[in-house]
Amino acid sequence: MKLINIGFGNMVARERIIAVISPDSAPVKRIISDSRERGDLVDATYGRKTRSVIVADSGHVILSALQPDTVTARCEGKTEKAPEEEEEE
Numbered sequence: 684m685k686l687i688n689i690g691f692g693n694m695v696a697r698e699r700i701i702a703v704i705s706p707d708s709a710p711v712k713r714i715i716s717d718s719r720e721r722g723d724l725v726d727a728t729y730g731r732k733t734r735s736v737i738v739a740d741s742g743h744v745i746l747s748a749l750q751p752d753t754v755t756a757r758c759e760g761k762t763e764k765a766p767e768e769e770e771e772e
Contacts, residue, residue: 687757689747693727695737702738703754706746711736718744 686694704711715736718724723743731748738744747754 687754689727689737689745689754689757690749691727691729693747695739695745697758699739699741700737700758701740703751703758704736704738705751706733706736714738715744715746718742 685697687697687700689695706712706715715724715733721742723741725743725745728746728748733746733748735747735749735751735754736744737747737754
């Protein structure tokens, strides 16, 4: 099992990720709202702006402060650091 860093030391199993999407559209905002009501929302933004939404095969929705491109690159094995994460270390 390969874990992907989604920012600030939070990890997600790569095999469990179905989609990495931008949070800007109304349908995605509805997905976030519905998962919050069900109790399946995991907020890993540490109070920062949500920049990507990760949908897991378990039905959980994970919010990340990293750009979707950064999360996708990490899933593909490229190890790039996001600027917002570098300032925290």
